[in-house]
Amino acid sequence: MSLQIINLTKKFGEQTALNNINISIDKSEIIGLLGPNGAGKSTLMKSIVGALKIDEGEIIFNEKNISEHEIESKKNIGFLPENNPLYLEMYVKEYLQFVANIHKISEARVDEVIELVGITPEKSKKISQLSKGYKQRVGLAQAIIHQPDLLILDEPTNGLDPNQIIEIRNVVKEIGKEKTVLLSTHIMQEVEALCSRVILIHKGNILQDCPIDEFKGKFGSLEEAFASYTQTETVSVTEEINN
Structure with a gap:
């Protein structure tokens, strides 16, 4: 399985939902797609599965452009919106x-x-x-x-009770042994329990794409790391506007 997202940009009117996104995935792993509400996570996932038209850039799945091989690509992608x-x-x-x-x-x-x-x-x-x-x-x-070779899950455990969450995680973990899973979630314990890699997106830009240990780095928890990266970005943008 291979997935290359190259210079992907998606706009809704004047709003840029995805800004020149580049991601490369070439092995079976469970990847946590993180970001605040409105960061562009769902737009990215819908672009990969072909539910949204690509404005600029391209997505190559198993060495084929998904825009040119739409049906063939969808046969090998699973999606839970x-x-x-x-x-x-x-x-x-x-x-x-x-x-x-x-x-x-x-x-x-x-x-x-x-x-x-x-x-x-x-x-x-x-x-x-x-x-x-x-x-x-x-x-x-x-x-x-x-x-499917690629499974994309958008907040799969949202609204479930603790027992149900554990059961769904166990299923995803089993799938991730042989397939690639791109998992969007706000639950950091879920990321820690399942993911080997984290992609953090904020305001349409990728802030981090790295192994989970590197993402956590010097912080005491994933929540602290998430807050620091996204708040730092917000402060930087505010400073640019003020200047």
Whole structure:
């Protein structure tokens, strides 16, 4: 698996959401994508999966430009967006079979994924009847059912209880042994538990891209490091404006 993001810029009107982003990923690892709200994380993830049109730059996935090989690229990427869009009137297994049919995958894989994400007791229920935690699991199941080379997760444990968080983390950790996972989260314990590398984005710019130990550096915790990097950047921008 290889992913190269080269000089990626994305604007919404006058606002620059991503400013000349460059990222290179060439091995199986779990990468934490960090940043304050509005930093550009979701825009970056949606650009990688082809949900947003690229304004400038290019994204090369498995040595092919995703804009020129859109369908082929999407076959090898799994995506769980923050809002987890599901067909609420469908039954759990019915929905996952529907996703499997799109990818031309056997029913045996559907049962395997249901077991993997821990929704076997709920598989005959309507999705609308599920708790938020189980809905997240269904969303994760659809993202991994086709065994993608790259899995992109936008705050996958948001709103889950502590037990559910641990279970989802364990699933992601298993996937990360063989696949590349790009994980957006505000929970620093999650980053520490799962990630080997951190990419910190703020106001559309990458501030840090390094191993997690290097990111933490001299600080007592990841929270302190995060606050220091993002607040320093804010102060620098304010000083430039004042000058």
